[in-house]
Amino acid sequence: MSLLERELKSVVMTPDNIRTRKLSLGVNIGIAVLAVLLGAVVVYGLGIGNWVLVLVVAGILYLAGLFAAASRVEGRRAARNRAWKSLIYSACVLAILPLASVVWTLISKGVERLDGDFFGTSMNNIGARDPNGGAYHAIIGTLEQVAIATLIAVPLGVLGAIYLVEYGRGRFANTVRFFVDVMTGIPSIVAGLFILAFWVLIVSPWFNDGQPRFSGFAAALALSVLMLPTIVRSTEEMLRLVPGPLREGAYALGVPQWKTILKIVVPTALPGIVTGIMLAVARAAGETAPVLLVAGGAAAINFDPFGGNQSSLALFVYQQAGDASRYAPARAWTAALTLVALVLILTIAAKMLARRNSLSR
Incomplete structure (x- = not known):
């Protein structure tokens, strides 16, 4: 036994x-x-x-x-x-x-300041004793700057991640990964200084009669520099999680590699890619230093991101939090709540769009 x-x-x-x-x-x-x-x-x-x-x-x-x-x-x-x-x-x-x-x-x-005046007016001609004034100009600036930065960073980041996962081999791919890792931890003020030295001081005088010019587009360029490594790293990790048999089955059926990536790999990893993109958008929307350095900030409404100073919600919060007016803290808190709500709405909308994909269900 x-x-x-x-x-x-x-x-x-x-x-x-x-x-x-x-x-x-x-x-x-x-x-x-x-x-x-x-x-x-x-x-x-x-x-x-x-x-x-x-x-x-x-x-x-x-x-x-x-x-x-x-x-x-x-x-x-x-x-x-x-x-x-x-x-x-x-x-x-x-x-x-x-x-x-x-x-x-x-x-x-x-x-406290969730009212029509806050969302419909700017801080133009608002004094220290004036309880009115709002963040309409900052909301417009945030939407334009983040939208332009997203249009720049998302295609570059996703395509770069596809190259690293599907095509990247050898020393060049390892070099790209190394610089992406280094850029992930770069301070936001360094990105702002880079765009200030390159775009504002060197490029913008070509289009402004030789004079440097602040603009919302320059802030969007700085934000795209901050968004790019986050998008690349998150997209790369999501693409690596796609099962190999999906690719092999497509190749066995004679599907070209580019079409396999476009029709199978990317749609399968789309929910994770969207999550990484929204993390990058949230970080860009909350940055203050780059906007202060290259957009300058403005109290008036400016719809043109390519000309003139422009503000953002994060910069508005920073300015109001340091203002001596007794009405400024309420504006700062409401602007912070608006910024969080804006990022939350964008995240929910992106998630809902990603779920509509049949391969990601």
């Missing part, structure tokens, strides 16, 4: 070992309450912190108490599993709390 058979015969199937004992919900809640009370006694008794430290100490005490109680009731193996599960849930809550706090702060402080 084998060792396994002897072990199986030695097990007696009784109700005690058929049904596993579980730690009740009441005991779990009691441990949590006791941990909070002990944490408050320790922190406030020693005078070493506030309610934040109480929660930290209570979390540690809760995990220790849960492990001890579960070990006596369920066994050490189940206790370890329960402790790690509680730790994972706690980490999830800690990750969600800052996001929820930011959203709540934006909504609670940004609704």
